Amino acid sequence: MTIVYALIMFCILVLVHEGGHFIAAKAVGVKVNEFAVGMGPVLLKKIKGETQYSVRLFPIGGFCAMEGEDDESEDERAFGKRPIWAKAIIIVAGSFMNLILAIVVLACIVFYIGMPTTTVNGFSDVSPAREAGLLSGDKIVSIEQHQVKSWNDITDAISKEKGEKITIGIDRNGKDLSFSMDLAKEEGTGRKIVGILPEVSRNPFTALEKGAESTWIMTVKMVEVIGQLVTGEVSTKELTGPIGITVAVSDSVRYGFIYVANLAALISLNLAIVNMLPFPALDGGRLVFLFIRKITGRAITDDIEAKVHFVGIMLLFALMIYVTWQDIGRFILN
Incomplete structure (x- = not known):
């Protein structure tokens, strides 16, 4: 059941993130080909308008597939045809939604406790x-x-x-x-x-204020830790992955739903911050490329950017394998 709880939490957080991209894309007129919950083979699908909505086999994420996002497209509503401000809004929207979710969840906790x-x-x-x-x-x-x-x-x-x-x-x-x-x-x-x-x-406006204040405090702490990871003040051995998150969910469930909600807010904020780091394949990296390409014109093609992002994905996979191996030694073998 702990694994189920962890998967549900992760799917909700990813759904909120990808939902941010989806809403922003629709708002600025970009064609969305598919909005999916999960990865892998399609289990259920429904086409509404121009978009296919699907549920896929592996509940480990999701995606918002936009026309011309990763390749050339002649469609006038392709991602690549939009002005830079519209692209920036779409890219930032996912992390923004995770940030809003963190504030709302923490505000609800404050309102419930009083x-x-x-x-x-x-x-x-x-x-x-x-x-x-x-x-x-x-x-x-x-x-x-x-x-x-x-x-x-x-x-x-x-x-x-x-x-x-x-x-x-x-x-x-x-x-x-x-x-x-x-x-x-x-x-x-x-x-x-x-x-x-x-x-x-129990004042909803005070709760919202305290939720935003708590989110800001957590954000400052997270940014400090990321900086310490870069400088070496904090070891990469302190990082944790899916197994560590599952253990944290298990502990939270044991203590009650307030702790589960607080953990969800923490992970949502973590997703928002990490995704905006200026690293290839992350939203922050895509945002950096957006401005670089605006300045350099055609010096950087879609193909070059795609290759850089592919390298970024491989490095992120390597990091995931590393932290998962650490988690196995820390939580399973010990």
């Missing part, structure tokens, strides 16, 4: 705050006379307090009140607490 507010909703078993006189519904406005605007401000201020007591200012039905209380230590972690539980807000 965002803690500064309003007290209840108290833990050990609660100096309750003993001091705080009530459910009190809104915390300050700690040690420092204004707080979020739940993180509250937890940070409490954990950084060096004394044994702390003063919390609250708004109770429009009245400003102040309470002094002892600090307790949480069992297990030892961190300082006052024993309050926050009221949770």
Whole structure:
């Protein structure tokens, strides 16, 4: 079942990516010959208009086959006949859709879990705050006379307090009140607490904002790691492939769907970033060739570009074999 879950996740992510290319191609008037889910022999197909929609045997990807994408075509609606801006939109659209998917999934996670507010909703078993006189519904406005605007401000201020007591200012039905209380230590972690539980807000706009913020943080981290791979600061032994992803899916399923969704967002963002790297055969490489050919004119033919991309595909296959071999040693043989 883990393999099935991993294949479903991967197919959805690839479908979103190729769907981006498909929607963009249709939007700028490029003829799409086939939109396929999976690879290999055709299992099911339906022709609608000028496009064949198909499901293929091996659920390991998919593709959007555009007229004149990899060869010369005299069709006026061929990919090669479109202006450079239209080609660029089509190329970038796949990664853009993966990026949007990551934001939406993370936003849904935030909305489901809820965002803690500064309003007290209840108290833990050990609660100096309750003993001091705080009530459910009190809104915390300050700690040690420092204004707080979020739940993180509250937890940070409490954990950084060096004394044994702390003063919390609250708004109770429009009245400003102040309470002094002892600090307790949480069992297990030892961190300082006052024993309050926050009221949770589920605002779709806040969730979307937090989803975008989390996606940006993850993007920065991923770009840093890619840079460290290039400079050698991070070893290629740290890379993982399909087997490693399957193991990660297995672990996520064990912990619950929130973890599965978070992993899906992470992989979707990874696909977006990796696909835009300026390497032959990847969307980023195709984008680079697009601008090079615009500058050099006919100096680089379709045949030359196709050969360069073929070399890129072979190198990517070699990398996939390498990381798969590593995964076998790491997750199967050990």
